[in-house]
Amino acid sequence: NHHKRETRDYQELDASHHIHAFLDQKVLNAEGPRVIVKGEGLYLWDNDGNRYLDGMSGLWCTNLGYGREDLVAAATQQMQQLPYYNMFFHTTHPAVVELSEMLFSLLPRHYSHAIYTNSGSEANEVLIRTVRRYWQVVGQPKKRVMIGRWNGYHGSTLASSAMGGMKFMHEMGGMLPEIAHIDEPYWYAHGGTMTPEEFGRRCALQLEEKILELGAENVAGFIAEPFQGAGGMIFPPESYWPEIQRICRQYHVLLCADEVIGGFGRTGEWFAHQHFGFEPDTLSIAKGLTSGYIPMGGLVLSRTIAEALVEKGGVFAHGLTYSGHPVAAAVALANLKALRDEGIVSQVKKDSGPYLQKGLREIFTHHPLIGEIQGTGMVAALQFAEDKARRQRFSNESDITWRCRTYGFEEGVIIRSTVGRMIMAPALVAKHSEIDELLEKTKRAVDRTARDLGLM
Numbered sequence: 373n374h375h376k377r378e379t380r381d382y383q384e385l386d387a388s389h390h391i392h393a394f395l396d397q398k399v400l401n402a403e404g405p406r407v408i409v410k411g412e413g414l415y416l417w418d419n420d421g422n423r424y425l426d427g428m429s430g431l432w433c434t435n436l437g438y439g440r441e442d443l444v445a446a447a448t449q450q451m452q453q454l455p456y457y458n459m460f461f462h463t464t465h466p467a468v469v470e471l472s473e474m475l476f477s478l479l480p481r482h483y484s485h486a487i488y489t490n491s492g493s494e495a496n497e498v499l500i501r502t503v504r505r506y507w508q509v510v511g512q513p514k515k516r517v518m519i520g521r522w523n524g525y526h527g528s529t530l531a532s533s534a535m536g537g538m539k540f541m542h543e544m545g546g547m548l549p550e551i552a553h554i555d556e557p558y559w560y561a562h563g564g565t566m567t568p569e570e571f572g573r574r575c576a577l578q579l580e581e582k583i584l585e586l587g588a589e590n591v592a593g594f595i596a597e598p599f600q601g602a603g604g605m606i607f608p609p610e611s612y613w614p615e616i617q618r619i620c621r622q623y624h625v626l627l628c629a630d631e632v633i634g635g636f637g638r639t640g641e642w643f644a645h646q647h648f649g650f651e652p653d654t655l656s657i658a659k660g661l662t663s664g665y666i667p668m669g670g671l672v673l674s675r676t677i678a679e680a681l682v683e684k685g686g687v688f689a690h691g692l693t694y695s696g697h698p699v700a701a702a703v704a705l706a707n708l709k710a711l712r713d714e715g716i717v718s719q720v721k722k723d724s725g726p727y728l729q730k731g732l733r734e735i736f737t738h739h740p741l742i743g744e745i746q747g748t749g750m751v752a753a754l755q756f757a758e759d760k761a762r763r764q765r766f767s768n769e770s771d772i773t774w775r776c777r778t779y780g781f782e783e784g785v786i787i788r789s790t791v792g793r794m795i796m797a798p799a800l801v802a803k804h805s806e807i808d809e810l811l812e813k814t815k816r817a818v819d820r821t822a823r824d825l826g827l828m
C-alpha cells in the first residue's frame with residue numbers, strides 16, 4: 373500500500389528529527405527502532421515482515437484490535453462531511469451529540485455530563501481546574517489540594533504528571549504546589565508481614581491521615597486508577613476501595629477515578645470502578661474510547677457536579693480547539709456501538725477473560741520465577757520474584773523484566789515490562805487461539821529469562 377523504504381532509511385530519518393517517549397534516545401539510536409507498518413486483528417507487522425502478536429493493545433488502547441473497517445468508514449464519512457468544527461461559538465455538531473448519547477447510555481446513571489479532550493493527560497488537567505471550580509461554586513473555594521498516589525500514573529502534562537507518583541517524572545521540572553501523595557496499595561512489594569486485607573486498609577487510612585494533616589477544608593479531591601496500569605498493573609487488596617470511598621464521603625473529598633486504562637471493557641465491566649464496586653464522582657477517559665484509532669479523551673462528571681457548574685457556575689473558563697472533534701467523536705461512537713452490539717464487554721466477562729486468567733494461573737502459579745499473578749478480564753501482570761517463599765524481589769528487577777520483554781519480541785509477542793512485573797492487556801476481541809498463542813509465547817520469554825537466572 374504505501375511507499376516502502378528500507379528500515380535503515382526510516383531509522384536514520386527518525387533519529388534526525390523525532391524525540392521519542394520515555395526512553396534514552398542515544399540508546400535507541402544505537403539499536404534503531406522497530407518500524408511498525410501494519411496492524412490486523414491482534415497482529416502487527418514491522419517493515420521487515422516480522423509478525424508480532426500484540427499482547428498490549430498498542431498502549432492498553434486498541435480494545436477492538438486493528439483493521440476495523442467500521443471505524444475507518446465512520447472517520448471517512450465524517451471527514452468528508454464536516455472534518456472540523458468547535459464548541460466555542462454557541463455551536464455543536466451531530467457527531468459529538470450522538471457520542472454523548474451513546475456514552476451516557478453505557479455509564480451508570482449517576483453521571484450526566486462530559487468535557488471532551490484529545491488525551492488522558494488533558495482529561496486530568498481539566499479535572500483539576502473543574503473540581504476547583506466546583507468547590508468555588510458551592511462555596512468552599514479553599515478546597516484546592518489534589519491527593520494522588522506514589523507510582524500512580526495520570527499523564528505527562530505538568531499537573532497530570534505532578535498528580536501522578538512517578539518520581540523520575542517529577543525530576544523533569546514537574547512538581548506543583550497543592551498536590552500531595554499517599555502510598556500505593558502494592559502489597560507484594562510493600563505489604564511486609566501484613567495480610568493483603570490489613571495492608572489494603574492501612575493504605576486507605578493514609579488518605580484519612582493526609583486529609584487531616586492538610587485540613588479537610590483544603591482538600592478538593594483524590595485521584596486514583598481503580599487498578600494501577602503504568603505503575604505495574606497492580607490490583608489493590610479487596611479492603612482498599614470500600615475504605616477509600618468511606619473516607620472521601622466522610623470528608624467531602626471528590627473521588628476521581630482515572631479510567632483511561634480501565635474504561636471500556638478492560639476488566640469485563642464497562643468501567644473498572646464497577647469491577648471494584650465503588651462509585652466515583654468523576655471519571656477520566658481516553659484510550660479505549662476510540663480504540664486508539666484517533667486521539668480522544670474526556671472527563672465524565674456526576675450529576676451533582678455538572679448541575680452546580682451549569683446552574684451556578686456562570687462562564688466555564690476552559691476549552692480546547694479540538695474538544696469533541698467531529699471525526700474523533702464519530703470514531704468513538706462507532707467504537708462504542710461495536711463494543712455494545714457485538715457483546716464484547718460481556719464476552720470478556722463471561723468467556724475470554726476467564727480463559728486468559730485461568731491459562732495464566734495454570735502456567736505460572738508454580739513457575740520458579742513468578743511470585744504473584746494479578747488481573748481480571750483482559751488485563752494481567754506476572755510479578756517476578758528472586759525467592760518466592762520469602763516474597764523477595766530481584767534487586768535489578770527492571771533489567772530482568774526488560775530482558776523478558778526483548779525475548780518476547782524475539783518470540784513474536786509484545787508484552788510490557790514495568791519494574792519487576794510483566795504485563796499483558798490484549799485486545800478485547802482476542803479469540804481462544806490468540807490467547808493460547810499469547811500464553812505460549814509469553815511462557816517461552818519467561819522461561820528463557822528464568823534459564824538466564826539459573827532458576828530452570
Ligand SMILES: Cc1ncc(COP(=O)(O)O)c(CNc2cccc(C(=O)O)c2)c1O
Nearest residue numbers: 491492493525526527601602630632633658
Ligand atoms: C491511567 C492513565 N491516565 C492518564 C494517562 C495519560 O493519557 P495520554 O497518554 O492519552 O495523555 C494514561 C496513559 N497511559 C500510558 C501512556 C503511555 C505509556 C503507558 C505505559 O504503560 O507504558 C501508559 C493512563 O494510563
